[in-house]
Amino acid sequence: MIPYGRQDVTDADIAAVVAVLRSEFLTQGPEVPKFEAAVSAYCGSGYAVAVSNATAALHLACLALEVGRGDRVWTSPISFVASANCALYCGADIDFVDVEPESGNLSVSKLADKLRHARAAGTLPKVVIPVHLCGRPCDLVSIHALSREFGFRILEDASHAIGARYLDGPIGNCRYSDAAVFSFHPVKVMTTGEGGMFVTNDATLAARVVRTRNHGITRQPEEMTRPPDGPWYYQQIDLGYNYRMTDIQAALGSSQLTRLDAAIAHRNRLAERYDKLLAGLPLELPPRAMHQISAMHLYIVRLVSPSVIGAHRAIFESMREAGIGVNLHYIPIHLQPYYQQHGFSAATFPEAERFYSRAISLPMYPTLTEEEQDLVVRGLKNAILAHSR
Numbered sequence: 001m002i003p004y005g006r007q008d009v010t011d012a013d014i015a016a017v018v019a020v021l022r023s024e025f026l027t028q029g030p031e032v033p034k035f036e037a038a039v040s041a042y043c044g045s046g047y048a049v050a051v052s053n054a055t056a057a058l059h060l061a062c063l064a065l066e067v068g069r070g071d072r073v074w075t076s077p078i079s080f081v082a083s084a085n086c087a088l089y090c091g092a093d094i095d096f097v098d099v100e101p102e103s104g105n106l107s108v109s110k111l112a113d114k115l116r117h118a119r120a121a122g123t124l125p126k127v128v129i130p131v132h133l134c135g136r137p138c139d140l141v142s143i144h145a146l147s148r149e150f151g152f153r154i155l156e157d158a159s160h161a162i163g164a165r166y167l168d169g170p171i172g173n174c175r176y177s178d179a180a181v182f183s184f185h186p187v188k189v190m191t192t193g194e195g196g197m198f199v200t201n202d203a204t205l206a207a208r209v210v211r212t213r214n215h216g217i218t219r220q221p222e223e224m225t226r227p228p229d230g231p232w233y234y235q236q237i238d239l240g241y242n243y244r245m246t247d248i249q250a251a252l253g254s255s256q257l258t259r260l261d262a263a264i265a266h267r268n269r270l271a272e273r274y275d276k277l278l279a280g281l282p283l284e285l286p287p288r289a290m291h292q293i294s295a296m297h298l299y300i301v302r303l304v305s306p307s308v309i310g311a312h313r314a315i316f317e318s319m320r321e322a323g324i325g326v327n328l329h330y331i332p333i334h335l336q337p338y339y340q341q342h343g344f345s346a347a348t349f350p351e352a353e354r355f356y357s358r359a360i361s362l363p364m365y366p367t368l369t370e371e372e373q374d375l376v377v378r379g380l381k382n383a384i385l386a387h388s389r
């Protein structure tokens with residue numbers, strides 16, 4: 001089976017991990033701060049805080065932004081469930097903003113409409129979480145302008161988007177947001193096995209995340225309620241978690257980061273090749289945008305012509321049977337049973353549901369060969385031929 005996504009682990013990555021295994025520290029040693037410094041240098045953020053996964057990063061980011069009971073958080077329904085669950089972990093209410101039909105990213109015009117209604121109703125959100133779907137940056141300038149007008153904070157779910165560029169800078173520089181998170185799960189753009197990173201330019205937010213990833217404990221005398229009892233002393237001043245990253249993971253991350261730009265360039269070359277090979281089929285291909293570079297985590301095509309719309313499932317099944325691991329990103333979050341039980345009804349976010357009924361993620365990863373890509377294209381052509389009306 002050709003998978004839809006796959007990690008690329010080299011001998012150099014393995015050597016970096018083995019060196020940590022032979023060293024004194026498996027966790028809380030020098031590798032985590034080294035990886036954090038490398039990521040913040042790479043994406044131009046003031047601070048980077050490594051955590052156990054991006055879900056933990058989203059949770060701690062919401063806590064740092066003081067999301068709690070009675071607050072509202074808005075995100076995109078076309079995302080992984082973690083983008084919404086983080087608000088619920090904090091006791092806040094979650095709501096969604098429908099997406100743009102082409103990119104699947106949160107629609108800025110729908111966001112503006114929803115904000116105007118919310119202002120009239122006194123139900124404005126505290127935090128909006130735009131998701132850079134597939135690694136394609138959202139319209140952050142417009143979202144930032146709305147945040148000034150309506151007074152919400154912006155947390156970028158950049159789980160797909162480390163290595164992406166927006167206007168003149170890398171995603172993660174937080175020029176138009178309060179903070180961003182990256183995921184290093186093996187299917188993502190780069191990996192630490194499991195892992196995540198919180199980035200921000202706000203020293204207060206960074207300090208809160210540093211503390212809450214480690215039980216809410218501080219060893220900084222200036223943060224304590226009284227002078228230390230002695231050199232052993234620490235204080236728990238928040239309720240935190242054990243969301244730490246290990247040195248083993250961080251060493252893998254530092255090694256992977258050195259190849260990130262090459263991997264993204266390769267993903268974009270594969271995408272351009274898909275664009276050429278798929279032209280003329282009854283599909284809409286991923287949209288291109290000016291002034292940005294997608295991290296190209298996913299390559300999503302959409303069945304739009306009436307001849308194939310009803311054949312979504314059949315095309316999926318025949319491609320899987322042909323050994324091509326197509327996937328679907330994403331089942332709209334509000335359609336998940338948990339969310340349905342908590343008050344969301346179907347047909348609330350029509351563009352998200354339309355996206356779901358048409359999208360197919362084709363295999364996209366840096367070690368995908370042109371021969372494999374040709375097999376994917378042939379499989380898709382055959383499936384469309386067999387199932388279109």
Ligand SMILES: *Cc1c(COP(=O)(O)O)cnc(C)c1O
Pocket residue numbers: 053054055056079080082083131157159160182183184185195196
């Ligand atoms: C993968 C993913 C997450 C969660 O990342 P983990 O590191 O697996 O916790 C969150 N949001 C989006 C959009 C993702 O794709």
